[in-house]
Amino acid sequence: MTGTLLIAQSAVIIGGIGFLVGIVLIWASIKFAVETNPLVEDVIGVLPGANCGACGYAGCSDFADKVVSESAPIDGCPVGGFDVAKQIGSKLGQEVIEAESIYPFVRCDGGVHCIDKIDYVGIDDCRAVMMISDGEKGCSYGCIGRGTCVRACPFGAMSMGDDRLPYINKHLCKGCGICVDECPNEILVMASESDSVHVLCRSHDKGKLVKSVCEFGCIGCRICAKNCPAQAITVTDFLAEIDQEKCTDCGLCVENCPQKSIVPTSPALEAAA
């Protein structure tokens, strides 16, 4: 084949392929055009951008999308909190009222106060421990203390204390709730600032067993329930649970608990205690 014919044919074929491809892509860019609402971009700009999924949607852009289309609440981003909600509100022209901030609460006082049942050697993670017959501590319901929650926190707001219980730095905590999901024993729960008392136990074991393994565990003696003027406490299966809506902040349960399982968390009661 002669040189010029070769060059001509190559040019035509490659040029032709390129041209056709160009046409197809132009058509596609029109056919599959996506209307971007500039408002969504505005909202994305205001969001913290952590993509943590605490809002329940697939990342910040998804939440922004849903907020603009009004299927998500404006204050749905717990990480951004009231600040971000207010900004979103101003972009959408809506008023936002401040909601109470929530923090994770550790419902266990075991840690070093609860004896170890076995000498665990393995992956240093609470979820791994819970895969091995009820965990390593005497109380199978309690906090294992190996820090799965601490590592799960995307904001570095948690740390493991010397007493082998997690501690939450309220300044860094954004209330995303990921630690609550990660804990294999459901020790953590999101509680609001206004809750005044909490039961620091999750054990449904019988009182005698609880006392033999843990210093502060709830034994299900019902003293708190009997003394509560608002009848906010119910004891089910040897574990006391407080209905925060009914609680009147009187602190009687705290005084009367023989195990010191109930602690005050509102500033007023804490000062009194």
Added chain:
Amino acid sequence: MSEMTISGEYFRGIIKDNPIFALVLGLCPTLAVTTSVENAIGMAGAALFVLLGSNIMISALRKHIPPITRIPMFIIIICTFVTIIDMVMEAYTPPLYKALGIFIPLIVVNCIIIGRAEAYAIRNNVKYSIVDALGIGTGFLIVLVIIGTIRELLGTGAIVLFGFKLISIPIYSDSPATFMILPAGAFMTIGVLMALVNYNRIRKLKRGL
């Protein structure tokens, strides 16, 4: 813009911007062709040819390439040089061509070449683009030869270059660890080397350098 010197840019391509250890690009050919030092040198040579050609051409045309079409333009320019070296190697170095196999045409999607075009050639003049290509090419060659040496020496007990047996480990070469020639050996070698590079980096950071 800080001063650029020819030697500065050249050595930057070898150490600070080493394509495999610093930029972590171009892993596919690195692991595939380092079964022997000869193949390693061959691949590095082919890649250098393409890198030089594309850097020069893109740098010469840099003022005339519209930004929105630059990636397709890069690919087409790089493709030209890859096709050239592919045909040249098929004709003049058949055993090397056969050994490198599909990795010669795959140089066109080697992230190193496109990466340099995007990061360097499009915004610097031809002289420095040549130096950059030489530097990156040398860096690539050094890494390939290191890995090739380790794999060939431990995997076959000897290094054979262009028909000449360079080194041969006496007792070991009777039953060498063929594992090193296998894909698994490649992964392990580069894993260990990268860990060493990281260790060095962490040590430097700790010293505050």
Added chain:
Amino acid sequence: MEEVSLFAIAINGIFVKNFLLVQFLGLCSFLGVSKETKSATGMSAAVMFVMIMASTAAFLIYTYLLQPFGLTFLSTISFIIIIAALVQLVEFIIRKYSPPLYRSLGIFLPLITTNCAILGVVILNVRLEYGFIESVFYGFTAALGYTMVMLLMSAIREKTSVLNVPAPVQGIPHAFFITTLLSMAFVNFFGVIPT
């Protein structure tokens, strides 16, 4: 051209000549995407789609446009144009019909263009002189092999993320060591299909 059975192609594509662990194709994106199962699945799906379409289109172009005119040296450049166009098309479609998937894939979608696996499969189809059905099927099974290794890798990486790995080994070297073990397992398949 010998007749190659589809079964042999499947075993080759998925196990014996696995693209990631044996042929070293597609490694660049492998390390980045295999950290989480979610992105691994998304990337694998996109790769499978592009591989099948690219195999089809490339075969047609090679057989009906390049071979008759004796312009087979243009194969590399025409293939890369087709692949780039297909990836752009896939990007348009995903962006329109599944925005969350589009956002989670992020930069990986355009990165499939430079993924050696796609161009690799297409060039291999040519070099192994496969017919139309064989070419498309090879694209499909190569993608299956890719998916399998991606999912294995992401599962292992997710589970080992809780381990205490020494600082220099964290990240890429750790991934390479896992890949070494996976690759060693696949050595067992060598020789299953005689070459």
